[in-house]
Every structure is written in C-alpha cells, then in structure tokens.
Amino acid sequence: MSYYDVDAILTDAQKLPCTFGLDVPGLGYLDGNPGSTMKTGSKIDLPLWLGVMLAVSNSQSNEPLLTLEYPxxxxxxxxxxxxxxxxxxxxxxxxxxxxxxxxxxxxxxxxxxxxxxxxxxxxxxxxxxxxxxxxxxxxxxxxxxxxxxxxxxxxxxxxxxxxxxxxxxxxxxxxxxx
The missing domain is CATH 1.20.58.2050 (Methane Monooxygenase Hydroxylase; Chain G, domain 1)
Structure with missing residues (x-):
C-alpha cells in the first residue's frame, strides 16, 4: 500500500485497546486530561498507527511503554x-x-x-x-x-x-x- 492509499489510512485509524506499562508525563491528553500523566495500567483505545508507534518505542526501563491488545x-x-x-x-x-x-x-x-x-x-x-x-x-x-x-x-x-x-x-x- 502506498503512502496516499485512502484504505491504508482508514485501516491505520481504526482503534486498538492499549494498556500503559509505565507512567508517562504529559500524555494525559490522549485520555482527555491535558497536561496530566498517563498512569501505569491505564487502558485506552488508540488508533493503530499511534498504538504501534508507542508499543515499539524504547523505554529506559524493562517494562514496555504500551502493550497492545486485539481490536x-x-x-x-x-x-x-x-x-x-x-x-x-x-x-x-x-x-x-x-x-x-x-x-x-x-x-x-x-x-x-x-x-x-x-x-x-x-x-x-x-x-x-x-x-x-x-x-x-x-x-x-x-x-x-x-x-x-x-x-x-x-x-x-x-x-x-x-x-x-x-x-x-x-x-x-x-x-x-x-
């Protein structure tokens, strides 16, 4: 699929349930609380593209920043x-x-x-x-x-x-x- 493929964009926009494995300061806006911290164990539905980006990002601890679940x-x-x-x-x-x-x-x-x-x-x-x-x-x-x-x-x-x-x-x- 190409970068401009509308079907690929719509697919990546579909929501996946995610659970935060770490406290992340400043990401509270994802849950409707701008400026607050996403707490460990917080569950939220994120677009596929964002969930994957956060799940594969490296954290300084052994815990994953985010774990994805099946939609x-x-x-x-x-x-x-x-x-x-x-x-x-x-x-x-x-x-x-x-x-x-x-x-x-x-x-x-x-x-x-x-x-x-x-x-x-x-x-x-x-x-x-x-x-x-x-x-x-x-x-x-x-x-x-x-x-x-x-x-x-x-x-x-x-x-x-x-x-x-x-x-x-x-x-x-x-x-x-x-």
Missing part, C-alpha cells in the same frame, strides 16, 4: 463465529477494512490460529462472493443486503468478478455476431 473485530468471539460459519459473520460490522486491519494486527501478534481461521474464512466467502457476482438472484434487495456485509476487500473482489463476467458475456456476444 474488537478480532476478539475470540468473532474468531469462534468464523470457525463455526464464515459466511454468517457480518465482516463489515466488525470493521469496514476488516482484512487490512487483520493483516496489520497479525504483523504484530503473529497468531497462527487466527491466520488459519481468517484464510479459511476468506476462501469460503470468496466462493460465495463469486457466486453472487456471476448469478444475480433474489432481486436488488437481497443483493444490497449481501453487499452490505462485505468489507472493502471483498467488495472489490465482487466488483472484479461481476465486471469480469460482464466482459466475458460481451466477448461471447461479439463472437456470435462475427
């Missing part, structure tokens, strides 16, 4: 729902850029179980997305309901599959005319 979109209840039935989870309700967020978070946490679950979820959902893109059925209302549950990556996959099918039909029609 609500990747909590165990969501992962369990995906394991049970990947197609039933409303991915967009979890995060509009769900897969991009998962990719960024898993760069930090390196959780093989979550990676495997997300890979299987994407495979199962991609097949359904392709099916919907090629076989419009149930009318506009069903199509809108289906699209509303897709995250941005899945929507681009749907558009590519739908446009590809239209292009193939146009090509077949042009061959019949020739």
């Amino acid at each position: 609500s979109a990747l909590q165990q209840r969501v992962i369990n729902a995906m394991k049970a039935d990947p197609k039933s989870v409303d991915i967009r309700a979890q995060a509009p850029h769900f897969y991009a967020l998962a990719f960024r978070v898993l760069e930090i946490f390196e959780d093989d179980d979550v990676v495997a679950t997300l890979s299987e979820t994407f495979r199962a959902r991609a097949a359904e997305i392709a099916d919907h893109a090629h076989n419009v059925r149930g009318g506009l209302a069903e199509g809108q309901t289906f699209l509303a549950s897709l995250d941005e990556l899945e929507r681009s996959l749907y558009r590519a599959a739908h446009d590809g099918r239209k292009a193939v039909r146009a090509w077949e029609t042009s061959l019949k005319k020739s």
Whole structure:
C-alpha cells in the first residue's frame, strides 16, 4: 500500500485497546486530561498507527511503554463465529477494512490460529462472493443486503468478478455476431 492509499489510512485509524506499562508525563491528553500523566495500567483505545508507534518505542526501563491488545473485530468471539460459519459473520460490522486491519494486527501478534481461521474464512466467502457476482438472484434487495456485509476487500473482489463476467458475456456476444 502506498503512502496516499485512502484504505491504508482508514485501516491505520481504526482503534486498538492499549494498556500503559509505565507512567508517562504529559500524555494525559490522549485520555482527555491535558497536561496530566498517563498512569501505569491505564487502558485506552488508540488508533493503530499511534498504538504501534508507542508499543515499539524504547523505554529506559524493562517494562514496555504500551502493550497492545486485539481490536474488537478480532476478539475470540468473532474468531469462534468464523470457525463455526464464515459466511454468517457480518465482516463489515466488525470493521469496514476488516482484512487490512487483520493483516496489520497479525504483523504484530503473529497468531497462527487466527491466520488459519481468517484464510479459511476468506476462501469460503470468496466462493460465495463469486457466486453472487456471476448469478444475480433474489432481486436488488437481497443483493444490497449481501453487499452490505462485505468489507472493502471483498467488495472489490465482487466488483472484479461481476465486471469480469460482464466482459466475458460481451466477448461471447461479439463472437456470435462475427
């Protein structure tokens, strides 16, 4: 992703729960208390970009300045729902850029179980997305309901599959005319 990629910017703006491991003078404005100290153990939701920057920054003690936790979109209840039935989870309700967020978070946490679950979820959902893109059925209302549950990556996959099918039909029609 490039520096000017809007999807990357929106992904990095999503909030992650964080816990401060040290007292940090002057960072109280993050919690709505300008000029105060962020106390050890303070929990706050920070944008992904800021949480990562603070988590990897070096402190003078052995304690980390900040520890990151999984965002609500990747909590165990969501992962369990995906394991049970990947197609039933409303991915967009979890995060509009769900897969991009998962990719960024898993760069930090390196959780093989979550990676495997997300890979299987994407495979199962991609097949359904392709099916919907090629076989419009149930009318506009069903199509809108289906699209509303897709995250941005899945929507681009749907558009590519739908446009590809239209292009193939146009090509077949042009061959019949020739």
